[in-house]
Amino acid sequence: xxxxxxxxxxxxxxxxxxxxxxxxxxxxxxxxxxxxxxxxxxxxxxxxxxxxxxxxxxxxxxxxxxxxxxxxxxxxxxxxxxxxxxxxxxxxxxxxxxxxxxxxxxxxxxxxxxxxxxxxxxxxxxxxxxxxxxxxxxxxxxxxxxxxxxxxxxxxxxxxxxxxxxxxxxxxxxxxxxxxxxxxxxxxxxxxxxxxxxxxxxxxxxxxxxxx
Amino acid sequence: xxxxxxxxxxxxxxxxxxxxxxxxxxxxxxxxxxxxxxxxxxxxxxxxxxxxxxxxxxxxxxxxxxxxxxxxxxxxxxxxxxxxxxxxxxxxxxxxxxxxxxxxxxxxxxxxxxxxxxxxxxxxxxxxxxxxxxxxxxxxxxxxxxxxxxxxxxxxxxxxxxxxxxxxxxxxxxxxxxxxxxxxxxxxxxxxxxxxxxxxxxxxxxxxxxxx
Amino acid sequence: xxxxxxxxxxxxxxxxxxxxxxxxxxxxxxxxxxxxxxxxxxxxxxxxxxxxxxxxxxxxxxxxxxxxxxxxxxxxxxxxxxxxxxxxxxxxxxxxxxxxxxxxxxxxxxxxxxxxxxxxxxxxxxxxxxxxxxxxxxxxxxxxxxxxxxxxxxxxxxxxxxxxxxxxxxxxxxxxxxxxxxxxxxxxxxxxxxxxxxxxxxxxxxxxxxxx
Amino acid sequence: xxxxxxxxxxxxxxxxxxxxxxxxxxxxxxxxxxxxxxxxxxxxxxxxxxxxxxxxxxxxxxxxxxxxxxxxxxxxxxxxxxxxxxxxxxxxxxxxxxxxxxxxxxxxxxxxxxxxxxxxxxxxxxxxxxxxxxxxxxxxxxxxxxxxxxxxxxxxxxxxxxxxxxxxxxxxxxxxxxxxxxxxxxxxxxxxxxxxxxxxxxxxxxxxxxxx
DNA sequence: GATGAATGAGTATTCATTCAT
DNA sequence: TATGAATGAATACTCATTCAT
Numbered sequence: 032x033x034x035x036x037x038x039x040x041x042x043x044x045x046x047x048x049x050x051x052x053x054x055x056x057x058x059x060x061x062x063x064x065x066x067x068x069x070x071x072x073x074x075x076x077x078x079x080x081x082x083x084x085x086x087x088x089x090x091x092x093x094x095x096x097x098x099x100x101x102x103x104x105x106x107x108x109x110x111x112x113x114x115x116x117x118x119x120x121x122x123x124x125x126x127x128x129x130x131x132x133x134x135x136x137x138x139x140x141x142x143x144x145x146x147x148x149x150x151x152x153x154x155x156x157x158x159x160x161x162x163x164x165x166x167x168x169x170x171x172x173x174x175x176x177x178x179x180x181x182x183x184x185x186x187x188x189x190x191x192x193x194x195x196x197x198x199x200x201x202x203x204x205x206x207x208x209x210x211x212x213x214x215x216x217x218x219x220x221x222x223x224x225x226x227x228x229x230x231x232x233x234x235x236x237x238x239x240x241x242x243x
Numbered sequence: 244x245x246x247x248x249x250x251x252x253x254x255x256x257x258x259x260x261x262x263x264x265x266x267x268x269x270x271x272x273x274x275x276x277x278x279x280x281x282x283x284x285x286x287x288x289x290x291x292x293x294x295x296x297x298x299x300x301x302x303x304x305x306x307x308x309x310x311x312x313x314x315x316x317x318x319x320x321x322x323x324x325x326x327x328x329x330x331x332x333x334x335x336x337x338x339x340x341x342x343x344x345x346x347x348x349x350x351x352x353x354x355x356x357x358x359x360x361x362x363x364x365x366x367x368x369x370x371x372x373x374x375x376x377x378x379x380x381x382x383x384x385x386x387x388x389x390x391x392x393x394x395x396x397x398x399x400x401x402x403x404x405x406x407x408x409x410x411x412x413x414x415x416x417x418x419x420x421x422x423x424x425x426x427x428x429x430x431x432x433x434x435x436x437x438x439x440x441x442x443x444x445x446x447x448x449x450x451x452x453x454x455x
Numbered sequence: 456x457x458x459x460x461x462x463x464x465x466x467x468x469x470x471x472x473x474x475x476x477x478x479x480x481x482x483x484x485x486x487x488x489x490x491x492x493x494x495x496x497x498x499x500x501x502x503x504x505x506x507x508x509x510x511x512x513x514x515x516x517x518x519x520x521x522x523x524x525x526x527x528x529x530x531x532x533x534x535x536x537x538x539x540x541x542x543x544x545x546x547x548x549x550x551x552x553x554x555x556x557x558x559x560x561x562x563x564x565x566x567x568x569x570x571x572x573x574x575x576x577x578x579x580x581x582x583x584x585x586x587x588x589x590x591x592x593x594x595x596x597x598x599x600x601x602x603x604x605x606x607x608x609x610x611x612x613x614x615x616x617x618x619x620x621x622x623x624x625x626x627x628x629x630x631x632x633x634x635x636x637x638x639x640x641x642x643x644x645x646x647x648x649x650x651x652x653x654x655x656x657x658x659x660x661x662x663x664x665x666x667x
Numbered sequence: 668x669x670x671x672x673x674x675x676x677x678x679x680x681x682x683x684x685x686x687x688x689x690x691x692x693x694x695x696x697x698x699x700x701x702x703x704x705x706x707x708x709x710x711x712x713x714x715x716x717x718x719x720x721x722x723x724x725x726x727x728x729x730x731x732x733x734x735x736x737x738x739x740x741x742x743x744x745x746x747x748x749x750x751x752x753x754x755x756x757x758x759x760x761x762x763x764x765x766x767x768x769x770x771x772x773x774x775x776x777x778x779x780x781x782x783x784x785x786x787x788x789x790x791x792x793x794x795x796x797x798x799x800x801x802x803x804x805x806x807x808x809x810x811x812x813x814x815x816x817x818x819x820x821x822x823x824x825x826x827x828x829x830x831x832x833x834x835x836x837x838x839x840x841x842x843x844x845x846x847x848x849x850x851x852x853x854x855x856x857x858x859x860x861x862x863x864x865x866x867x868x869x870x871x872x873x874x875x876x877x878x879x
Numbered sequence: 880g881a882t883g884a885a886t887g888a889g890t891a892t893t894c895a896t897t898c899a900t
Numbered sequence: 901t902a903t904g905a906a907t908g909a910a911t912a913c914t915c916a917t918t919c920a921t
Binding site for chain 5: 492495500501502503504507
């Protein structure tokens, strides 16, 4: 048992070591230009070893996104389940959670959306695909629930909460993506914070206040 | 003169023939899995001929996005330059223009954002890159101008127009991207119309009205 | 007849135009990197036209060498057939002839030896190959004859004239080749003249004189 | 240590295995017609493996010549450094060394001069190019030194030793090249020995003796 | 004859993956 | 487990050559 567990822990440590290396290499070179050997070198392992922990390059890549999605999910769940706080506070917490996810790993957040291109998804194992689907659905559901609460309490405009959640989600991914392209096209700044801030402003009662 | 012109037209016809074929193949297989031979076959041409019209695979790919950007730009310009219409009508026209661009070519719209990944941009010729940059900047500028007008007339919330334009742009790309992933993950529906509709609702005075 | 002849002359003019262009392009880019289109452009003709005058790229290439060989042959024949001049004068004339051939077209002289690589020779038409063989044999024969005369008159060392001719020929090609490589390796100077001069010095009685 | 060394030796063995195969294939088909796959097959390896040992086709090709140059250099150095032998013996040794180099690998000796065409040289890595340059210079220098000794001792004609070395070098390459073409054109014999023999005869005092 | 657009066979090179050690 | 040498399938791109006009 102890041995079994220790082995499992050691195995997980290695996986993380590889994921961290992969993140660095994918970030720097992009998916296509990053080779398994690059990643192996960065992880100070041999190419063969990577395959003891990940079925293939696609799954290694997908695991990066999975990590972000898991983190997002945990943060959202935490926000949703907080008892005894006002809806306003909950919304504020949601906003913060999304900032944090982006902060946690800006480049992989972009990768997450690259992942969603049909090209990559097609090569994943059904199990991994299911996990990604589940986490995405769950995140979206949680955000919808918070929005529903905001609507019920008259803090948010009375639109279907799933539509609002969709917009936030789209905005999030869109901002992330667009920011990256800005970096390249215009030399860019860090728009993420201010853009999401403005978005929430508009979403919430803030807008009506400012209009009033 | 006549001959010169006819040749030019014939050449343009071929380019379009190739672009149409490329669009189909890229849509079906994604950028990496689509081979130049696939595209050649789809266009009923030989691989070598593709290179008479496009410098390489990246530029062929980028030209798909260029087409969308050009269309978007034309539509936006048209909206911006309309005289004798109210600001409300102008905003409505902007909304319609963005719908149409998406309708014009949903899959290539996705490509446009894939294009903006640094990986792809690095391989383009400076001329093509400049054209893409210019069109992107111009589109964003035009949207900002319309928003400025909306703000000045009290129709839109008083935020910096560039920030609003950024949000719309992000939303647009995010929605598009996300919708695609939804198609894959959930079997998807056509969220585009209702999502953008809601977004504009929220952006404009509509929100304060509905709240009031 | 007049028409026939004029046509023939026109045809020959075109051939020369192409050969001159080919020489320039081959010299600049080397055989492999030079494309038929490059040559066509240089000749201000279309690629297809080249094939009306030369069966293929190899034969076009070979025709450059043929031209040099023909020139060499003419010069050597002229030297050999001069009546009423002393053997010493004949040898001097031979030396000058070889200088001139090199001057006539230094780079193509190199090509001539590249041509002789089995790779290229294999692709030539039998007729062209025969012509090259014949000219080479004839040139070597003529040189041998002059050397024979030199030996008979005690001007040259008493070795088999064919061996001497071989040496001169080898020296000639070797020098040319080596000079070219020197240009690349050391930044090179024009060694050709002085080297051949020295060689003849050594070959002839000059050496014994200088020793004496 | 032992392992490191064994690996290094194994690696060197593979390199030689590839070089030997490449030599066969290049000899048979020439540079352009020989494909990397041909060479891989001949070496009983996969194409990919070739690239673990040689950066590209050009460098593999160049390495053949490098081998000859290294051998030549070693032989020449050995001749130059021999103490306690007369200048005549040294010259005899030089002659033998050059015979041996040719014997060692007649076909690659030809390649060496093909290598020196600017076309090929341009694609080599600076390191390899430096090595080739260095070896060529060194060989020529050593030959010059021996000739200088011969001149000082009155065995050779009093010409600049570098000029004499150049001539020998040119003669050597020219003979080799020409002999090869003779093989093709005339069915040829082995002129190398007798030609070099004659050349040295002429170079040395032999000539004045025979004249006397 | 002249054109030049179209062809399509041909190949160097890469890199994810495997497997003997 | 870990290694890393070897694999070999896969593909963008070139360019000599053709042929309808």
